[in-house]
Amino acid sequence: MSADTLTHYPRMKQTQACLVGSTQLKNGMALARWRNHDDRIENIQSNHHTLSVYLNGAENSLRRQGSRTVSSQSSNSVCLMPASLTTNWDVLGPISLLHFYFSDAHLGQLIEQVWDKDGRSVQLDEIDFAQDALLTQLFCTTLSQSNWQDPLDQLALDSATQTALIHTLRHYSQRRLPTLRPTGGLPAWQLKRVVEYIEQHLNQPVTLADMAGVTGLSDFHFARMFKQATGYPPHRYLLHRRLSQARHLLARTPLTMTEIALRCGFGSSSHFSNRFRAEAGTSPTEFRIQHSSQCGTFR
Numbered sequence: 001m002s003a004d005t006l007t008h009y010p011r012m013k014q015t016q017a018c019l020v021g022s023t024q025l026k027n028g029m030a031l032a033r034w035r036n037h038d039d040r041i042e043n044i045q046s047n048h049h050t051l052s053v054y055l056n057g058a059e060n061s062l063r064r065q066g067s068r069t070v071s072s073q074s075s076n077s078v079c080l081m082p083a084s085l086t087t088n089w090d091v092l093g094p095i096s097l098l099h100f101y102f103s104d105a106h107l108g109q110l111i112e113q114v115w116d117k118d119g120r121s122v123q124l125d126e127i128d129f130a131q132d133a134l135l136t137q138l139f140c141t142t143l144s145q146s147n148w149q150d151p152l153d154q155l156a157l158d159s160a161t162q163t164a165l166i167h168t169l170r171h172y173s174q175r176r177l178p179t180l181r182p183t184g185g186l187p188a189w190q191l192k193r194v195v196e197y198i199e200q201h202l203n204q205p206v207t208l209a210d211m212a213g214v215t216g217l218s219d220f221h222f223a224r225m226f227k228q229a230t231g232y233p234p235h236r237y238l239l240h241r242r243l244s245q246a247r248h249l250l251a252r253t254p255l256t257m258t259e260i261a262l263r264c265g266f267g268s269s270s271h272f273s274n275r276f277r278a279e280a281g282t283s284p285t286e287f288r289i290q291h292s293s294q295c296g297t298f299r
Contacts, residue, residue, distance in 0.1 A: 185229030
């Protein structure tokens with residue numbers, strides 16, 4: 001991780017918080033999953049912004065502000081701590097939370113790419129225990145349940161964190177930014193170029209930036225236009241194509257599970273089997289037995 005991201009970890013490690021997992025995202029942004037229980041946290045501060053979503057136990061966390069305290073009435077809630085803000089907390093029971101770390105530079109770049117406006121002078125609001133259905137869903141499902149170390153999940157992480165940043169800018173900042181409206185899909189020639197790129201790289205890690213680079217669009221605009229054109233977010237389309245190729249190989253070749261997994265971009269046969277069963281409702285072995293003389297398509 002970048003030095004800027006790491007500066008938060010030593011401060012958190014001065015507490016009793018346990019770092020469950022972390023990952024660096026593009027451009028130095030990062031995610032970290034924490035657990036804590038019965039702790040008193042004094043004067044914690046960071047030089048970057050922290051969007052904190054409680055996966056559970058928010059009602060066990062109190063923020064001290066002088067002589068008053070702020071708490072949550074729900075197990076899931078959202079806190080936003082702008083850079084350089086000093087906070088104090090009491091943890092009265094078990095909590096589990098996910099932190100998303102980013103900077104002014106990330107916000108400014110997104111404003112310029114998405115809204116075509118000056119991205120300087122972004123001021124975020126200070127938020128304590130907000131109820132935010134979109135952020136809770138993003139963090140408790142897509143971000144929390146993804147395998148952060150798996151290259152296959154990087155597209156989903158890119159998309160989810162980008163959505164979280166856009167939502168934060170629109171609802172928890174001093175900037176007046178308009179609601180984003182759906183745009184048209186990719187022109188046929190651009191879609192063809194992207195699809196060809198995907199087919200040629202099914203066995204390799206593919207990022208959102210890789211796909212967008214084929215079209216010359218920003219990550220954000222590419223993702224929206226790709227979904228308009230295909231009906232799928234980029235990460236879902238890529239997974240569908242990998243599993244479609246896997247079905248073909250299972251039905252038409254004697255390749256082993258490990259060989260098929262690697263040809264289709266999965267890190268191992270167990271990972272391939274888990275993804276295949278989750279999407280197709282049956283194991284690769286069961287599918288091969290049932291379709292040994294056919295070539296199916298993933299649905």
